[in-house]
Amino acid sequence: MLWPEAMTPVRMRRVAVIVPQAALRDALVRIAEAGCVELDRAEEAALGAAAVRLRRLRGRATTVEPEGAASAVLAADLPDLDRLEARRSIELLAGEAQLEERAEGAVRRGEVAALTGWCPAAEVPRVAGRLAAAGGALVPLPSPRGTDPPTLLRPGRPVSFTPLVTTYGTPAYADLDPSWPAGLSYVVMFGIMFGDVGHGALLLFGALALRVGRHRRLARLSRLWPFLAGAGVAAMLAGAAYGEFFGPTGLLPVLWLSPLESPARLLAAAVVFGAGLLAVAHAAGAVNRVRESGWGTALYAGSGCAGLLFYLGLALAAAGLFLHRPPVAVIGATLAVVGLALVAFGLFRATAGGGAGCAETAVRLFDVVVRTGTNTLSFARLAAFGLTHAALADLVWRGTTGLARHGVGGVAGAVLLFAVGTALSLGLEALVAGVQALRLEFYELFSRLFEAEGRPFRPWHVPPAEPADSATKVIPCSPG
Structure with missing residues (x-):
């Protein structure tokens, strides 16, 4: 990757998802599984059947699981919602509620349904191929005037700041x-x-332990290991310039x-x-x-x-x-x-x-x-x-x-x-x-x-209810 590209956010494309109405659910399931598209949502969408049942089970006003929640999954085929409610299958109902909300934002003309959204430009061919299997298409559109695309910073694996x-x-x-x-x-x-060589070495050791460690309590902090490792190396270099090793030990x-x-x-x-x-x-x-x-x-x-x-x-x-x-x-x-x-x-x-x-x-x-x-x-x-x-x-x-x-x-x-x-x-x-x-x-x-603040890119991703085969497993996109 050239450095000018690495110094800019991931390039986004405005896209339209066009599918036969009969295949809308299948297309949405494929989009949710890919996790690369942020679909536009209806501002005042009516509660769907799954959302109503989910609300009854939870006993509160929340109808849809928060974005990216791990407790929402999607079935490949339309499930029996009454049976899901009877079994208290909250995960499946949450996934169906999210799907209903996206489907509510579709524009329907005759036998065709269309949705709009944003997708990383590098992922457009892959998502288009998945939609083609459902009889649909992913069509690039010009960006609307006066609307900025959502921002996705490059993750920069394996080290990211x-x-x-x-x-x-x-x-x-x-x-x-x-x-x-x-x-x-x-x-x-x-x-x-x-600046201290000894103290910096301890920080570097802690960063490596955080990187390879398996402790659950430290799992959420694992993404911070580059900062700790970089700080340790910088402290060691400064300590060498100062002549400090656990203090002025000589x-x-x-x-x-x-x-x-x-x-x-x-x-x-x-x-x-x-x-x-x-x-x-x-x-x-x-x-x-x-x-x-x-x-x-x-x-x-x-x-x-x-x-x-x-x-x-x-x-x-x-x-x-x-x-x-x-x-x-x-x-x-x-x-x-x-x-x-x-x-x-x-x-x-x-x-x-x-x-x-x-x-x-x-x-x-x-x-x-x-x-x-x-x-x-x-x-x-x-x-x-x-x-x-x-x-x-x-x-x-x-x-x-x-x-x-x-x-x-x-x-x-x-x-x-x-x-x-x-x-x-x-x-x-x-x-x-x-x-x-x-x-x-x-x-x-x-x-x-920075003077203006952007809008973060939030792709819709809901994993399938059943694990996919190793040959057909879909990995959510990670642009960059």
Whole structure:
């Protein structure tokens, strides 16, 4: 897969399902089994026979099982609903209720029924082949004007960072998919705050145990193993640069700097690193604004081209002042002023004009300037929490070596102190670093990438009641 394709959501196609009315149920069963199509549903569908019986059995108003529920199954042939109710076959009734709801949204003309929906473009041929066996067809349609397709981010097997993006929200269909860059930046920020070879190795071991483990209680967390593994590797690399192995034990040489001895350098490096991430986020946001609304809007947007020009100008001006290069500083300041002027023009266009519009523009422009500075300085927390982690590890190590000098009892106490102190610092600092990296990801970076929220792709999938033969088993689609 080419990287431009990997950086965009799965391509969707608007499709129509056209089948003879007599074969509508068979076609819907095949669609539900494939699990690749999101069918349009009637806004005010009447309760079907299966839904009424399901409601009686449950004794509450819910008529249809939630999407993707494992307790709904479908029979290949139309079952006797009265018999299902008598047997309290809730799973089959739930599947029939979902099927009735989809069938209610079909448009019928003579002997033909048609439904519309969305399907990943790569899965259209496979779904069309399954429908052909029922005498139907899957016809690609042009996308309706003013309607965005649903968004499906690429799962990226076997390693996926999409949960980081979907936890924040669903990107618009036209936006970039930042899953991999966001995941890599997350683990790097975690490693800077949690730099220790020994502690990182423990995280990596925990990730591998989560990946191969069979414990039911940890099954729901298994999809998070890439984050834990990446964080462990990043922590080990940062720890090697800091010379930290379960603290400043002296077992490793300092390859770059010691956090406790050079806090100012670490602080400056964290801010520069954050500025680089913000520049990349601004650039990606500019691409998203162009893809969403075209150049006319993107040129003046604070999270578009104007905001990118303003931020790059500020960075260039700051670099010129730091390096004592006045021409570079002047060029950077000029670019920043031009970018800020474009942002102001875009803000004023969104107001009602006049004096009130000017006042509103001034207030919002001041907010843009202040937020740009505070967001950049916010990355100083990478160094701050890195210092905290190093200080805690140093405290545990000093106590351990101090106790070890007092005979056999002191050695036993030192071992106990080292084990308990390492466990406490590992748990506390891992939680803090994870939360802080997530906070920087969401508030500083994603706030520049996304302005519009998309709609997640929710294909209809209900498994068959009877297991299929090994030769004819249908695997639900997993686009990407």
